[in-house]
Amino acid sequence: MAVLLRRGAPYLVLVLAAAAILFPFLWMILTSLKPETEIVRFPPKLFPDHFTLESYKNIWNRIPFLTLFKNSVIFSVGVTVVSLVFDSMAAFAFARLRFPGKDKAFVLILVALMIPVQVTMIPLFLMLNDWGWIDTFLGLMVPRATNAFGIFMLRQFFIGLPKELDESARMDGCSELRLYARIIIPLAKPAIASLAIFHLMYNWNDLMWPLIITTSKEMRTIPAGLALFMGQHVVEYGVLTAGVTISIAPLVIAFLCAQTYFVQGIAFTGLKE
Amino acid sequence: MISLKRRKFTPDRQTRAAIWFLLPSMVTLCLFVFWPIVDSFWLSFRHWNLMEAGREFIGFNNYRVLMQDERFWNSVYNTVYYTFGTVPLCIVASLGLALLCNAALRGLSVFKAIYFLPVITSFAVISIVWGFLMDPDIGLLTYYLNKIGLNMPDMLRSTTWAMPAVILVAIWKNVGFNLVILLAGLQGIPVSLYEAAKLDGANAFQRFWSVTLPSLRHTLLFVVIISVISSFQVFDQVYVMTRGGPLNTTETIVYYIYHQGFELLDMGYASSMAWLLFMVVFLITIVQLRLFRFDQTD
Numbered sequence A: 001m002a003v004l005l006r007r008g009a010p011y012l013v014l015v016l017a018a019a020a021i022l023f024p025f026l027w028m029i030l031t032s033l034k035p036e037t038e039i040v041r042f043p044p045k046l047f048p049d050h051f052t053l054e055s056y057k058n059i060w061n062r063i064p065f066l067t068l069f070k071n072s073v074i075f076s077v078g079v080t081v082v083s084l085v086f087d088s089m090a091a092f093a094f095a096r097l098r099f100p101g102k103d104k105a106f107v108l109i110l111v112a113l114m115i116p117v118q119v120t121m122i123p124l125f126l127m128l129n130d131w132g133w134i135d136t137f138l139g140l141m142v143p144r145a146t147n148a149f150g151i152f153m154l155r156q157f158f159i160g161l162p163k164e165l166d167e168s169a170r171m172d173g174c175s176e177l178r179l180y181a182r183i184i185i186p187l188a189k190p191a192i193a194s195l196a197i198f199h200l201m202y203n204w205n206d207l208m209w210p211l212i213i214t215t216s217k218e219m220r221t222i223p224a225g226l227a228l229f230m231g232q233h234v235v236e237y238g239v240l241t242a243g244v245t246i247s248i249a250p251l252v253i254a255f256l257c258a259q260t261y262f263v264q265g266i267a268f269t270g271l272k273e
Numbered sequence B: 001m002i003s004l005k006r007r008k009f010t011p012d013r014q015t016r017a018a019i020w021f022l023l024p025s026m027v028t029l030c031l032f033v034f035w036p037i038v039d040s041f042w043l044s045f046r047h048w049n050l051m052e053a054g055r056e057f058i059g060f061n062n063y064r065v066l067m068q069d070e071r072f073w074n075s076v077y078n079t080v081y082y083t084f085g086t087v088p089l090c091i092v093a094s095l096g097l098a099l100l101c102n103a104a105l106r107g108l109s110v111f112k113a114i115y116f117l118p119v120i121t122s123f124a125v126i127s128i129v130w131g132f133l134m135d136p137d138i139g140l141l142t143y144y145l146n147k148i149g150l151n152m153p154d155m156l157r158s159t160t161w162a163m164p165a166v167i168l169v170a171i172w173k174n175v176g177f178n179l180v181i182l183l184a185g186l187q188g189i190p191v192s193l194y195e196a197a198k199l200d201g202a203n204a205f206q207r208f209w210s211v212t213l214p215s216l217r218h219t220l221l222f223v224v225i226i227s228v229i230s231s232f233q234v235f236d237q238v239y240v241m242t243r244g245g246p247l248n249t250t251e252t253i254v255y256y257i258y259h260q261g262f263e264l265l266d267m268g269y270a271s272s273m274a275w276l277l278f279m280v281v282f283l284i285t286i287v288q289l290r291l292f293r294f295d296q297t298d
Helices: A002-032 A054-062 A065-096 A102-114 A117-131 A137-144 A148-159 A164-171 A176-187 A189-205 A208-213 A222-232 A237-257 A259-269 B002-043 B061-068 B070-103 B108-120 B123-133 B140-147 B162-187 B191-199 B204-232 B236-241 B253-263 B267-297
Strands: none
Touching (some): A002 A237, A002 B108, A002 B162, A054 A065, A054 A237, A065 A102, A065 A137, A065 A148, A065 A176, A065 A189, A065 A222, A065 A237, A065 B002, A102 B002, A102 B267, A117 A137, A117 A208, A117 B267, A137 A208, A148 A189, A148 B002, A164 A176, A176 B002, A189 A237, A189 B123, A222 B236, A237 A259, A237 B108, A237 B123, A259 B108, B002 B267, B061 B267, B070 B162, B123 B236, B162 B236, B204 B267, B236 B253
């Protein structure tokens, strides 16, 4: 009995913690499936008496949810693709090429890592405003075309690849571009996948940047759009929970399929000194 | 001769290649990170409100006003309150769970995946759900708490309870992040250390105190610092759950910067605050780098 208790107690704590973590998700999904009358009924109940997809039908015209979703996809996928190319190019130069001033240039990357976005947002807003880039995809995406963290992370990975690769490739008359595109990048697929997920997650979830850079309803991403909608229509519980569920779903599905890449990207932030 | 020639030639070729490989990201970083940080410094010495004409130089005036701005000090207090409320509790909780996960033989990956779910969701978006859960009318959490006799007020509209509510959500959100890092640290501790301690007759608590904690100090320190830095930048859940209210009791530094810069459009004043925040975060980072270097030499 004592043994059973000693073995069981840790699991009990783990299960209780898991329940606490899952509770908001469970409530969210179940609420999005309730008719409005049941959501506002007192006392509130966790499980619906009747399941309905009403909220999932209404969301498309109550909130311009399709527009939000489309904007979020363009913004996060676009930034991810461009940033992966630029990050990996810079990382390649830092890890595999010899050139004067390399160490000093790399210190710049480390300094950029330490600058919080909240500090640069005001001058950035003013600059993009001067350029007429406010409320455009250019304004949303171009400032994020590269990322110091991405350069740093890929450089660490590229440095770990054997030096003989470059030497023998250069002996065979391989150009630097070919070396980068045909040898280094294919070998770095796991690191690139982790970074891709990191970028996707960061931009898909971001609130502040889209909130500042977009001004019209047509340009909002999901987090900014839902947050503003909530401010104006607090009582649309069903529609909002449905929106939240839809917006979380892609990342959760991707997470369940490719867990290691998610965790690696996060765990790597644990390695950066 | 031939090899000498090649050695002389190669660096040039590599330098030329490096310029092209670095160009896109260096231009982007200069335009959108380095120039803005310099510009922000310059702005902080100007009176520049988008609603008014002119952007005259006013020296340290913004900083002087800031030092006497009660609402700014209130936001500093709230940020510190939030940090002290979130960081210790979150780290203790995630360390506890990491230890249990590490000891668990079965289902480890399932638990890890569940605890990680909040980490991958948007803070802003999931705060909408938390806001509903804490609603006095439809909120299931409020209802349950009342049922066990706690008699909760409307949490997010109570000057006493709004900040603890925001803190609760932050802990829920970040436990999984810390857990993953701590678990990696735990798994790096050599088993031989525990075996030696066992042979010396150390009980479970002594083993934790004299083997686990010292071996984990690197990881723990890292988690503390990264948590403090991100707590100083809190914005999303405050924006969604309380908008800094009630009576500014949840208004944090970044929220106040946002309010001054993007609601009142006082760019100069907001920049002076942003620069102070930058200095604080920068100092914490420098301390972090120092501590780690110090640790590596001993």
